[in-house]
Amino acid sequence: MTQEPLLSVKNLTVEYVTPRGNVRAVDNVSFEIGRGEVFGLAGESGSGKSTAAMAAMRLLQPPAIITGGEVLFEGQDILAMTDEELRFFRWKKIALVFQSAMNALNPVLTVGEQIADVLRTHEGMAPAPALERASELLQLVGIEPSRLKSFPHQLSGGMRQRVVIAIALALKPPLLFMDEPTTALDVVVQKEILQQIAELKDQLGFSILFITHDLSLMLEFCDKVGILYAGRLAEIAPAKQLFGDPQHPYTRGLMHSFPELHGSRHRMEGIPGSPPDMRQPPKGCRFHPRCKEAGPECELHLPRLVELGANHYGACVKVTPSQIPKNPQQKEYRS
């Protein structure tokens, strides 16, 4: 396991420049994605999960700017690439599946053209062979090749999302960023598409950065999960570990906010309050104003991520490695 990670994000910081001063949307976020691994990034709306992913591909539009950190892909810093290097790097090494397939496809170009232009740009293919490959790619995601000549508006939401995935796979990239790839779809189609992604992953062996606010999806789909709150990582752990034994009060709050289909019935609690105004984040731990377990010490310092167990990190002053109870039933957090 000493193998170099595929993608390693180190202390990534993104700020939005506003007339009233800079707003930190992503604050010192670090994580690693290994080969063949699915890393999930979860958090509420506005927690910075999409911003972090877009920053890693250098796709942020002003006023968002990257103010610090490194994004190493196979040891090469994406943030230090020249524009030309970046252009050939993009899609070849990391492809992106957008949040809403409705808007991710150009309405005035056919599906075929939108797949083919990647092949033509990166592989220098001639128009005819590029279309040939495009039809193979459509078949790969379960769409009839006759749809090559269709325009996006002629396809259903699920088909559009498949097309977007086909475009993402065009160059067989080792890493895919998926930003809520199924949020806009109904549950049945959602399931089908995720199944397909999982199959394709086994077949092609790519890694995934999976962004969602849906924790149940995460558990099903991801190997490792990072929980973002107000631009900072609250907790990061292997998926099973995180869901079986969440340490950060915020993670626990999130878990109580979703109904369980199986298992015993219990009250959904939710988390009181709303995410902080990022222009004036609270002092100390960003979560303390909403935290049931907060004490006076929480207002003093921003908690750092500390190792709590094997590959399990949390950023809460209340939780230290020594305090991790062996049995989650007997958790005791009074100091």
Place this chain on the structure above:
Amino acid sequence: MKFLLRRLGFYVLAAWVSLTLNFFIPRLAPGDPASALQATFQGKLDPAALEAMKSAFGLTDEPLYRQYFKYLGNLFQGDLGISIAHFPAPVTEVISEALLWTLLLAGVSVVISFSVGTILGILSAWRRGGWLDSIAPASFIFLGAFPYFWLAMLLLFVLGFLGGWFPLRHAYSDTLSPALTLEFLLDAIHHAFLPALSIVIASLGGWLLSMRNTMIGVISEDYVTMAQAKGLSSRRVMLNYAARNALLPNITGFGMALGFVLSGSLLTEIVFSYPGQGYLLFEAVKSMDYPLMQGLFLAITVAVLAANWFVDIAYVFLDPRTRR
């Protein structure tokens, strides 16, 4: 295709409605050409001659509906009547001469203004906040904000009168007669240059700004971000992904502008003494020249409808969502 035919049907209907209005509205207005005619000759005309002239112009005391059907019938034979002010020239002849100059001047200026404005708009939006974006929109809006006739007169005064680089009036030199020779064409272009420049300067800012603003909206669409993520060349992202979509609303505006070309640019034609449609219409209204007015309105109506149909056709090519 079916869509285009249906639209065509709609325009035929619209044309008929406007022809009908075109017939009735002048006749509902106070004053009539017969008394205007009588007044011109101040009673020095003997009644028989007056009757003869009236019938030549188609001025009868017949009921309106019979006049209306006669009007429609004549129209289909391309007979728009005889101009009263330009007697005895037929209206078609009077209009067709002015039409040529209007098409040349206003048509070409609108096309140039639209193309250049759109291209500058695309580039400004693409490098938002860059040097072009800081200079072009502001300066063209500044120029466009001047009262048009003042701008036109300034151009005429500085470049025409003081500089002497351009002729001061008319569509071609008095020494030449219209012919398809290189000499005549160059002369006509030389004459049209200043008026065209004034139109382009005054209208370019609008095209630029509307294209820039739509383009900025489109640039923040996911499909443009995705095109960038795909590592496509900046040129392809700008043209095929952003501009191609941002162009659609502007095409509508362009069609409208083309349609109104035929109504001429009255101020331009007055300042530069250019023999176009606008000036003709102005004269026709002043002299109560009903046949000519009707003919001009007809030409304008047909032009607006044709331009709309052209926009429909363009849309079918540019926007697959309108194809059925």
